[in-house]
Amino acid sequence: MTADPSQPPLRAIDAGLLPCRYCGxxxxxxxxxxxxxxxxxxxxxxxxxxxxxxWALLIAAAVMYLPANLLPVMITRSLFGTQSDTILSGIIFxxxxxxxxxxxxIFVASxxxxxxxxxxxxxxxxNAGRRSDWRQEERSKLYHVIEVIGRWSxxxxxxxxxxxxLVRIQGFAEITAGLGxxxxxxxxxxxxxxxxxxxxxxxxxxRPSAKGKTNP
Amino acid sequence: xxxxxxxxxxxxxxxxxxxxxxRPREVSHCRVCGAELDRHAxxxxxxxxxxxxxxxxxxxxxxxxxIVEIELRxxxxxxxxxxxxxxxxxxxxxxVALLVLATTIVFPLMQLLILIWLLVPRAPRELPGGFAWMxxxxxxxRPWGMVEVFLLGVLVALIKLxxxxxxxxxxxxxxxxxLTVLLTAVLSFDPRGFWDMVATPSARAGRAxxxxxxxxx
Numbered sequence: 001m002t003a004d005p006s007q008p009p010l011r012a013i014d015a016g017l018l019p020c021r022y023c024g025x026x027x028x029x030x031x032x033x034x035x036x037x038x039x040x041x042x043x044x045x046x047x048x049x050x051x052x053x054x055w056a057l058l059i060a061a062a063v064m065y066l067p068a069n070l071l072p073v074m075i076t077r078s079l080f081g082t083q084s085d086t087i088l089s090g091i092i093f094x095x096x097x098x099x100x101x102x103x104x105x106i107f108v109a110s111x112x113x114x115x116x117x118x119x120x121x122x123x124x125x126x127n128a129g130r131r132s133d134w135r136q137e138e139r140s141k142l143y144h145v146i147e148v149i150g151r152w153s154x155x156x157x158x159x160x161x162x163x164x165x166l167v168r169i170q171g172f173a174e175i176t177a178g179l180g181x182x183x184x185x186x187x188x189x190x191x192x193x194x195x196x197x198x199x200x201x202x203x204x205x206x207r208p209s210a211k212g213k214t215n216p
Numbered sequence: 217x218x219x220x221x222x223x224x225x226x227x228x229x230x231x232x233x234x235x236x237x238x239r240p241r242e243v244s245h246c247r248v249c250g251a252e253l254d255r256h257a258x259x260x261x262x263x264x265x266x267x268x269x270x271x272x273x274x275x276x277x278x279x280x281x282x283i284v285e286i287e288l289r290x291x292x293x294x295x296x297x298x299x300x301x302x303x304x305x306x307x308x309x310x311x312v313a314l315l316v317l318a319t320t321i322v323f324p325l326m327q328l329l330i331l332i333w334l335l336v337p338r339a340p341r342e343l344p345g346g347f348a349w350m351x352x353x354x355x356x357x358r359p360w361g362m363v364e365v366f367l368l369g370v371l372v373a374l375i376k377l378x379x380x381x382x383x384x385x386x387x388x389x390x391x392x393x394x395l396t397v398l399l400t401a402v403l404s405f406d407p408r409g410f411w412d413m414v415a416t417p418s419a420r421a422g423r424a425x426x427x428x429x430x431x432x433x
Contacts, residue, residue: 019227025411026223105372161313168303204229
């Protein structure tokens with residue numbers, strides 16, 4: 001891992017190198033769209049249509065975010081009547097009943113993380129689209145964070161699935177999944193697909209590179 | 217198309233670095249963006265097959281036994297993971313049921329089976345069937361296996377129910393906990409290491425060239 005420290009770091013795209021996304025082999029004199037000779041993956045310098053695809057998925061996720069939070073995710077029928085819970089009312093229920101830890105976990109996983117992912121992807125997309133060199137290192141770390149935490153939002157989907165499978169005692173108590181859980185699950189899947197289709201290399205495309213310095 | 221064998225390109229920021237040999241347990245990071253560049257496969261490789269088989273057994277226990285049983289006014293109800301999926305589908309939430317089925321059963325199981333298939337001892341230089349397809353599938357499935365998230369979901373569900381009914385943890389709950397630990401160990405292996413089993417054309421040419429020189433000498 002060495003490079004000439006007096007020169008700005010050299011990017012593969014400027015050096016005429018194409019790395020394979022799957023096996024990591026670096027190719028010289030390879031054309032965009034050719035298959036990697038080691039693993040067969042089609043080689044691309046940047047993920048094709050990354051910005052458009054990610055924007056489309058992000059907008060779809062943002063649209064679904066409303067029904068995900070407004071529609072009931074869980075419907076409880078018991079001797080005491082029927083109760084519909086949304087994501088937020090579930091969190092409030094835990095909070096007022098004294099389970100602060102659980103309330104915090106669900107609040108973070110189901111409310112904050114999806115919202116944070118939508119906002120973070122928006123920031124990444126806007127800056128990548130402008131080829132901005134603003135805070136590239138932080139943006140790169142931000143992308144890494146949303147990749148790692150995205151899956152934890154599935155928590156509520158699993159809770160509802162388990163409860164609706166478990167609590168079905170005829171006449172006494174029954175829990176069913178509301179339409180909100182379908183909307184919520186789609187938000188999680190769409191934001192995960194969005195972060196997968198975003199090419200993190202676009203974050204760095206606005207920086208000066210070795211080649212850019214020598215021939216502007 | 218020529219291979220540049222001593223180069224490594226940062227996946228996150230596209231910077232080209234010279235590959236340096238790593239010592240066991242060493243991990244190299246990109247100096248521009250901080251992303252991981254390379255890690256030494258190390259002794260982990262040898263532990264991977266037994267760990268994968270252990271995960272598969274734990275996986276079977278986790279799915280065949282009830283996760284939890286509740287008792288409410290003398291009546292009991294219990295469920296397995298598959299039971300929860302079936303209940304969701306029966307309520308008309310088929311897509312959500314499919315998602316739960318995929319992320320907690322199908323994808324983790326596929327990853328384990330592929331790993332075991334790739335790691336079963338074979339004659340030297342013999343590649344397992346469907347090698348490229350399998351390694352690529354395993355790499356793509358990685359973000360979608362969510363056993364550890366499911367375990368947290370089970371715990372939240374248990375606490376939610378504890379006020380409503382008497383809750384008895386089932387054998388699968390402990391199996392899920394063990395499975396989470398095992399899978400964390402198994403999946404810390406970088407699947408890129410598998411591609412080293414396939415030599416690139418230029419590396420093959422290089423080996424053939426060296427062999428030629430050896431016989432000449």
